[in-house]
Amino acid sequence: MAFQQKVIEIQLPDWMDTFINRYPSNISSIEDRMSFVIEASKINVSNGAGGPFAAAIFESDSGKLVSLGVNLVISEGLSFLHAELVAFALAQKKVGAYDLGGENLPAHELVSSTEPCAMCLGAIVWSGVRRVITGANDYDARKIGFDEGPKIIDWRSELEKRGISVICDVKQQEAAKVLLDYFLQGGKIYNARESGEN
Amino acid sequence: MAFQQKVIEIQLPDWMDTFINRYPSNISSIEDRMSFVIEASKINVSNGAGGPFAAAIFESDSGKLVSLGVNLVISEGLSFLHAELVAFALAQKKVGAYDLGGENLPAHELVSSTEPCAMCLGAIVWSGVRRVITGANDYDARKIGFDEGPKIIDWRSELEKRGISVICDVKQQEAAKVLLDYFLQGGKIYNARESGEN
Numbered sequence: 001m002a003f004q005q006k007v008i009e010i011q012l013p014d015w016m017d018t019f020i021n022r023y024p025s026n027i028s029s030i031e032d033r034m035s036f037v038i039e040a041s042k043i044n045v046s047n048g049a050g051g052p053f054a055a056a057i058f059e060s061d062s063g064k065l066v067s068l069g070v071n072l073v074i075s076e077g078l079s080f081l082h083a084e085l086v087a088f089a090l091a092q093k094k095v096g097a098y099d100l101g102g103e104n105l106p107a108h109e110l111v112s113s114t115e116p117c118a119m120c121l122g123a124i125v126w127s128g129v130r131r132v133i134t135g136a137n138d139y140d141a142r143k144i145g146f147d148e149g150p151k152i153i154d155w156r157s158e159l160e161k162r163g164i165s166v167i168c169d170v171k172q173q174e175a176a177k178v179l180l181d182y183f184l185q186g187g188k189i190y191n192a193r194e195s196g197e198n
Numbered sequence: 199m200a201f202q203q204k205v206i207e208i209q210l211p212d213w214m215d216t217f218i219n220r221y222p223s224n225i226s227s228i229e230d231r232m233s234f235v236i237e238a239s240k241i242n243v244s245n246g247a248g249g250p251f252a253a254a255i256f257e258s259d260s261g262k263l264v265s266l267g268v269n270l271v272i273s274e275g276l277s278f279l280h281a282e283l284v285a286f287a288l289a290q291k292k293v294g295a296y297d298l299g300g301e302n303l304p305a306h307e308l309v310s311s312t313e314p315c316a317m318c319l320g321a322i323v324w325s326g327v328r329r330v331i332t333g334a335n336d337y338d339a340r341k342i343g344f345d346e347g348p349k350i351i352d353w354r355s356e357l358e359k360r361g362i363s364v365i366c367d368v369k370q371q372e373a374a375k376v377l378l379d380y381f382l383q384g385g386k387i388y389n390a391r392e393s394g395e396n
Contacts, residue, residue, distance in 0.1 A: 003218045004265050004288045008208040020201045067202050078287050079296040079324040080278075089276050090202050098277040098388070119324060122317025122347045126277040149320045150356035158348035190296070 010076055010089070013049050016040075016068060026063040033058055033111045034135050034171045040068055041083075041113040041178050045187060049075035051146070052182040055083035055112040057091035057100070060131055066108065067091040073190055084112055084120040088127045101128030109133060113175050114141050115168065118149030125162055132159060133167045135175030144183035208274055208287070211247050214238075214266060224261040231256055231309045232333050232369045238266055239281075239311040239376050243385060247273035249344070250380040253281035253310040255289035255298070258329055264306065265289040271388055282310055282318040286325045299326030307331060311373050312339050313366065316347030323360055330357060331365045333373030342381035 019040060027033045033056065040054035050071035057066040069086030073079060087110065092098050100108040109131035115138045116124060124132060138148055152158055156166045183189075217238060225231045231254065238252035248269035255264040267284030271277060285308065290296050298306040307329035313336045314322060322330055336346055350356055354364045381387075 003215050003263075004210070005291060006210050006212075006215075008210070008284075008287050008291065010206040010208075012202070012204050012206070014204075017201050017204075065201075073296050077294065077296045078290050079326065080283055080286060080321050085278055086206075088278060089206050092276050093203060093206065096275065098271050098275045117320055117324075119317050119320025122315055122320055122349070123278050125345070125347045126315075126317060128277065147323070149323045150350050150353060150360075151320070152348050152350055155348060162348075 010072065010078070010081065010086070012072075012086075012090075013044070013047050013070065013075070015043060015047060016070070019043060020065065020068055023065070025065060027058070027065065028063045030111070030133055030167065030170055033063065034113075034133065034175070036065075037068075037111050037113050038135060038171060038175050038178060040070060041175070044070040045178070045182050045185075050081065051190065052178050052187065053083040053113055055087040055110060057087050057129065058109050058111060060107040060109045062106070066094060074188065080119060082117065082120050084110060084116060085123055088123060092127070097128075099128040101130055107131070113178065115148070116155070118151035121151055121155050121158075124159065124164065129164065131165045131167070133170055135169070135171050136179055137169060137172060137176075140172070140176040140179050144179050145189040208270065208276070208279065208284070210270075210284075210288075211242070211245050211268065211273070213241060213245060214268070217241060218263065218266055221263070223263060225256070225263065226261045228309070228331055228365065228368055231261065232311075232331065232373070234263075235266075235309050235311050236333060236369060236373050236376060238268055239373070242268040242281075243376070243380050243383075248279065249388065250376045250385065251281040251311055253285040253308060255285050255327065256307050256309060258305045258307045260304070264292060272386065278317060280315065280318050282308060282314060283321055286321060290325070295326075297326040299328055305329070311376065313346070314353070316349035319349055319353050319356075322357065322362065327362065329363045329365070331368055333367070333369050334377055335367060335370060335374075338370070338374035338377050342377050343387040
């Protein structure tokens with residue numbers, strides 16, 4: 001008998017393609033890119049796949065959408081399936097490169113409904129994106145009980161040092177409202193130490 | 199036409215099951231657990247799937263092997279497929295829980311051939327492991343050109359604060375030799391900013 005699986009399969013929710021098709025293929029302003037991502041985070045909650053988080057990869061200049069990820073921790077049973085990692089995987093598979101910042105590729109950016117946690121911060125660096133745009137902030141996430149993990153306080157400078165520009169608080173109130181609504185509806189707050197802090 | 203994939207598939211290398219079957223199902227000492235992981239990191243290099251890194255999940259008390267992960271960044275084309283994340287995914291799928299530290303589960307630990315990078319440090323917290331054991335250290339990884347990312351300097355305390363104990367430098371010289379050999383053989387150092395620092 002095989003000791004462990006030879007293939008790890010990650011299923012994306014069925015609604016995503018239909019949702020994406022409602023939008024133009026290119027979204028020009030960063031506010032509109034964020035609205036798209038915030039809408040997806042809301043649907044992820046009603047769909048029950050995971051936390052109230054969504055993230056997308058765009059080509060920065062053209063605004064062409066490359067991928068949309070949502071948090072799949074609960075539906076797929078994997079702790080690292082934060083929206084950002086799902087978006088990176090889909091974009092890297094589509095582009096055919098594990099480095100979205102490679103030569104001969106247009107500059108890519110991550111648009112995320114909430115600031116990155118400690119893990120996603122590290123993953124941003126490996127992904128090759130050149131810009132990060134966030135909606136709700138650390139405080140908004142922590143307020144409803146999500147731990148952001150062992151994250152460097154001045155994380156923006158750490159990214160900027162590595163040539164990745166950062167724009168925070170884009171449609172922050174709208175994004176924060178999705179988090180709060182999730183909490184008020186009794187949504188699961190799934191930190192690692194479930195039996196402890198929560 | 200579908201906008202993006204509905205399933206992300208991650209293929210594990212063929213040699214893993216045969217390799218695992220050469221070992222007993224339970225490995226009692228942490229040194230022997232590390233030797234197992236270091237051997238896997240060597241095979242990953244000759245197999246060409248990714249960097250010279252391997253990581254395994256064990257039940258801490260019994261030493262029962264739960265999963266073995268290796269770095270698959272190159273073969274699978276995904277930047278976040280570090281050995282630790284692959285090991286977490288396989289263990290969480292096997293156990294049927296995204297929190298390896300959940301109630302009714304034995305305590306799990308991560309044994310990794312090299313200290314965690316910034317991303318894996320965050321992922322450790324979400325995984326639910328209660329103990330982390332590392333071989334080669336940060337310095338050994340950086341010496342051959344691997345960037346560890348925006349990682350908190352006192353990362354051990356950050357884990358310990360969260361109830362995760364840490365044992366470093368287990369068979370460090372043996373583990374560091376695998377990194378050095380990889381470098382001397384001209385192995386690919388695949389940081390995000392390929393066109394920049396490397």
